Amino acid sequence: MSVLKGANLLVMFLLELCVLGSAVWWGATVSAPVVMRILLAIAAPAVFIVVWALFGAAKDPRFPQKGWRRIALEVAWFGAAALLLGLAWMPIAGATLFAIWFVNGVLRLVWGQQEL
Template structure:
């Protein structure tokens, strides 16, 4: 049972990570600006966030791997940005659901010693 819970929490974490990038792209593409700015925001914001994830969080392969409080703070900002991007692009309920799912997943990972 514990192995299944750990696997489910890890899978959910992966999909939440992708969700942040999708939410940021949606936010960028839905701004009220000219098409060039929307394209830059829609592609550039997720690219910048993905770079940060690769530098600091990428499962044991990150060159500047974060641990402890720094890792927790990074996660909160990362997933909070995803929830905020959904809300700012007009999907407020989706943003709230996203935040709640992240909190549940974080709690599961804490309970199964996956952090």
């Protein structure tokens, strides 16, 4: 069981990287001049990084969130990334990202890897 719990935490980390990749991809593919695309490809993941560092990081967030606030943070963070991925590529890709996060979140709660 500890292997599955470790794999679940690895999936969470990979999902966090997917969020940043989704933001970069969206910024690089938006219909705008090249300079604007470059700025968006840098700024979009920067916004996600700052929000996660302040509120959601696994180790020492500046403003740790518990309970419904943590759930709202993750829904908004991963939901925004799923939306950007859907806009940049295909809606089914965004929906898949969100579905994987949802299953991962349920498993984190059931296995005690995340407190409410």
